[in-house]
Amino acid sequence: MFPTLKDILASDAICYSAPAVLSGEDQLHRPVRWVHTSDLLDIGKLLRGNELVLATGIAFSDDRNGLRGYVQHLAEAGACGLVVQLGRRYTKKIPQPLIEAARQNSFPLVTLLPAGRFTDIAEALNAMICASRLKNLEAAVAAHRTFEEMALGGADPAKIVRQLAAMSQSCVVLENLAHQVITLGGTDLEQAFAFNDWEERSRGVRLASRLGRDQETGWLAAMVGTRGHDWARLVMLPRPCVEGDPAEDTDSHARMILLERGAAALALNKLVTTTDGALQRHTHSALLTRLLAHSITTQEMVLQASALGIPVEGRRLVGMVLRRSKDGDPQASDTEVRGLIEAAESAVLRLRLKAIIGRLDERTAGLLVALSPTGSGGAVVEELVTTVRQLHQPMGEGLARRREKPAQVPDQLIIGVGPLVDRAMDARHTLTEAAMAAEIAAYAGPVAQGHDRMAPTHHRLHDMRLRGLLHLLRDDPRLQAYVEHEIGLLLNYDTRHGTHLITALAAYLDQGRNKTAAAEAAQLSRPSLYERLARIERILGVDLTNRQTCLSLQVAIQALHAIRSDAPRSG
Incomplete structure (x- = not known):
């Protein structure tokens, strides 16, 4: 960014000469590219624009x-101003015709x-101008380094756009070629956007080049992609303080450099990502993870979801999380999650629903489904769960079908469903x-999923009961101390003697203190079970006939x- 004429007049080099602006006060925002000293009347033919004479x-x-004619000549040559020093030709004031000509040309x-x-x-x-140009060069190099590291480091487009918005202090939008918002970043989205007419506003901004500025709106825009293979457009809106008068946006050169670097990073990211729909999935995943991490406000979430074509305001919402059981192959987690996302996308499309769908972590996919404010939301959720299960193809199922033993391939898909809000x-x-x-259904075992002979199609938190609560509290030191206090002596005894008394105790308690059923469940004779229960009472010093x-x-x-449980720990 070059210094403006206003900056030049306020600098130490010139302010001591008491500069007096006689015309063109509304043009002091113009950048000054160089300063020439000349009394030549035809100096204009030597100028290239934005020079101060x-x-x-x-x-x-x-x-x-x-x-x-002299003033007209300077204005047509693109000079940004004329500074006349009194003392040589004019001692006290310059000729009035010169002033009138400058005012007529707003010069x-x-x-x-x-x-x-x-x-x-x-x-x-x-020297001041050169220092400013050096600063611009350093900023350009820093921007290039930042975005290059992000692109090569695998940063998703949403992160790149948010970084660009932060560096430019502007609202930035990545839109597809149909002028639909893919993702956006900025600190004041409400002022910068009117999403109801975004497509109309965007279609009205057409630039002749791949990178440029629309003079009417002040929008900066850059095409994203390689020549002939563009897939998006990156738009940087004017800052709120200058949006009413785009001509006042004197920072456009520096912001244009940032925009160009950001577009290049997005293009590079696209080359690395070859999966169909990966860009949209990245955007949806980023929105869901930020929502769970409390790093986005409700207002921002509503605006971004609306920009993605998913209205959530005034709708009934339900969260769903899909995952495979904990016994899945860790090496295949990426393929598994991608399969979960594809099944969810196909189910939502088949049922004509609207949902934000994306990866939450290395094992889970999430959905935030927007339902009609009227009608039976519960029935729609049930139908969605059923459709996802029908469309999901667990790994190994194809092999089992070829061997004609499909019954030996259990459906390991676990679906967690939140409440309708x-x-x-x-x-x-x-x-x-x-x-x-x-998570509880995946790691807490069959008891947490209920005693029904048929496994549930999905799981809700209120169905998990005590087992679910204990799973959520498993990292609490107080719960760990409670376990040690109650059964620590028994666990130590089993370790020292190689016995399995804790298994016998669990069978006895799970069978409602029915010793016959407990012996059968533990695959022990009744006398053997009686002896083990008596030994447990002596070790723990308790009475196993006492209900409490x-x-x-x-x-x-x-x-x-x-x-x-080997569930991942928080933190």
Whole structure:
């Protein structure tokens, strides 16, 4: 970014000469690319635009038409102003025809008192311009390095756009070729956007080149992609303080450099990502993960979802989380999650629903489904769950079918469902509950999923009961201390003697203290079970006929199962 004429007049090199602006006050925002000292009347043919001319007036014509022609010549050549130093030709004031000509052309005309030599002033001003150009170059290199590292490091487009918005302090939008918003970034989205007419506004901004600025709106835009293979457009809106008058946006050069670097990073990212629909999935995934991480406000979430074509305001929302069981192959997690996302996308499309769908982590996919504010939301959720299960193809199923043993391939798909909510501000709540339900169902074992002979099609947090609660609290030191206090002596005994008394105790408690059923479940004879229960009473110093004692021990055993779970720990 070059210094403006206003910056030049306020600099130490010139302010001591008491600059007086006689015309063109509304043009002081113009950037100054270089400063020339010349009294040549035909200097205009040597200029390239945005230069400031310093003159003494010694060669100026006395003719009114000659002075007008001189000013006209400078204005047409693109000069950004004329500075006349008093003292040589004009001692106190410059000719009125010169002032009138400058005002007619809205051309900045400034006089200086003879307080310094022109050569010294020009040298200082050009040094100031060179320093500014060096600063721009350093900023361009830093921007190039930042975006290159992001693209090569695998940053998704949403992150690149947010970084660009932060560096430019502007609202930035990545849109597809149909002028639909893919993702966006900015600190003041409400002021910058009116999403209801975004497509119409965007279609009205057409640039002749791949990178440029629309003079009417002040929008900066860059095509994203390689020549002949463009797939998006990156738009940087004027800052709120200058949006009413785009001509005041004097920072456009520096912001244009940032925009160009950001577009290049997105193009490079696209070359690395070859999966169909990967860009949209990246955008949806980023929105869901930011929602769960509390790094986005409800207002921003509503605006971004609307930009993606998914209205959430005034709709009933439900969160869903899909995952495979904990026994899945870790090496195949990426393929598994991609399969989950594809099944969810196909199900939503088949049922003509609207949903934000994306990856939450290395094992799970999430959905935030926007339903009609009227009608039976529960029935729609049930139908969606059923359709996802029908469309999902677990790994290994094809092999089992070829071997004609499909019954040996259990469906390991786990679906957690959150509560139906009526407000956008509760979107995080329903998605969080769905994630908890899926995690508990995956790691807490069959008991947490209920005693029904037929496995449930989906899981809700309120169905998980005590086992689910203990699983959520498994990292709490107080729960761990409780387990050690209740059954620690028994666990230590089993370790020292190689016995499995804790298994016998669990069977006894799970069968409601029915010793016959417990012996059968533990595959022990009744005398053998009786002997083991008696030994447990001696080790723990408890009475296993006491209901409260048995309840405490059963809670401790279930807590032990939760603590020993290999679920990922938070943090």
